[in-house]
Amino acid sequence: MKYEDPAAMLQRLKLGREEFCQRLVTTLIVGGTYPRWNTRSTPTPEGKRFLRLLDELSFGESTPAAAEVFVDELELRPRVESEMGGAPDWAVLWPHRLWLIELKTERASHRPHQLPYYFELGAHHFPGMPVDITYLTGPLSKPAPSTGSDQRYSHVTWEAVVPLVRDVWGRDESEAARRIVDVLARVVDGLDGTWKDWQAAFAAPPAMERWPTDTDLMELIRATAEDGQQRGLDAMVGSLEGLQALRVQARELVLEAPAGSDVKRVMPWIWGGEEKSKGTAVTARGAETGYELRFSRYQRPVY
Numbered sequence: 001m002k003y004e005d006p007a008a009m010l011q012r013l014k015l016g017r018e019e020f021c022q023r024l025v026t027t028l029i030v031g032g033t034y035p036r037w038n039t040r041s042t043p044t045p046e047g048k049r050f051l052r053l054l055d056e057l058s059f060g061e062s063t064p065a066a067a068e069v070f071v072d073e074l075e076l077r078p079r080v081e082s083e084m085g086g087a088p089d090w091a092v093l094w095p096h097r098l099w100l101i102e103l104k105t106e107r108a109s110h111r112p113h114q115l116p117y118y119f120e121l122g123a124h125h126f127p128g129m130p131v132d133i134t135y136l137t138g139p140l141s142k143p144a145p146s147t148g149s150d151q152r153y154s155h156v157t158w159e160a161v162v163p164l165v166r167d168v169w170g171r172d173e174s175e176a177a178r179r180i181v182d183v184l185a186r187v188v189d190g191l192d193g194t195w196k197d198w199q200a201a202f203a204a205p206p207a208m209e210r211w212p213t214d215t216d217l218m219e220l221i222r223a224t225a226e227d228g229q230q231r232g233l234d235a236m237v238g239s240l241e242g243l244q245a246l247r248v249q250a251r252e253l254v255l256e257a258p259a260g261s262d263v264k265r266v267m268p269w270i271w272g273g274e275e276k277s278k279g280t281a282v283t284a285r286g287a288e289t290g291y292e293l294r295f296s297r298y299q300r301p302v303y
Contacts, residue, residue, distance in 0.1 A: 036290030
């Protein structure tokens with residue numbers, strides 16, 4: 001099994017702390033290369049053992065592993081076009097159960113409505129199936145979301161989960177796997193400090209890429225409105241949910257354009273998942289993750 005070295009990963013990608021931890025553990029679960037978003041994967045035997053341990057930590061019991069499927073960045077499409085949609089960091093699926101796992105390292109990234117929304121979207125897309133959510137965070141005290149019938153919620157901490165990772169992979173024959181475990185433990189030990197300072201102490205920090213602004217999005221929208229060429233946003237967005245948020249942000253810009261403007265004819269949409277039949281990725285980031293924000297011009301206003 002070939003794992004990317006954590007230091008090389010940080011040099012290659014502009015990752016926040018949450019995305020870095022997610023990638024580290026995901027590669028262990030699937031046994032190597034980080035998968036494209038929303039890809040159904042079979043965990044390795046070690047990955048299955050870790051997930052069972054996390055299940056037991058969360059709910060006091062684990063589901064038998066028959067037909068167990070692991071997904072990094074599960075796409076929960078919006079119910080209506082104006083919604084953002086959701087993308088829990090991890091999902092584990094059985095024929096009779098959906099288990100969503102949301103990862104946080106930063107207190108500031110907690111969103112009160114995120115987990116209730118996941119319960120709603122999970123019930124919508126997997127009707128009749130029990131939906132469980134594990135919230136894996138650093139030190140954080142927040143009210144638990146309300147749960148309905150056939151729904152369970154558990155809040156666990158990285159401090160409690162790192163020993164599970166170490167128990168499964170800490171004595172792995174692969175030196176690369178053991179290094180990932182050690183680096184993850186170091187990240188968790190440093191959660192009280194800033195991510196920038198941690199990177200500086202660990203390795204030469206990569207250049208941080210800024211979040212796309214309204215100006216960046218409008219440049220793509222206006223260019224598409226002028227020449228009709230389909231375009232994609234090639235930005236280092238660390239999660240599918242971040243890409244979903246940018247789609248809504250771009251949609252608002254189109255809605256706010258003056259009546260009669262050609263901008264009104266441009267639709268921002270997400271290529272990937274069910275839309276992959278529409279050609280191939282047009283950006284480097286889309287080729288890597290399997291998802292990208294696209295802009296297409298239509299003959300008439302789209303909203």
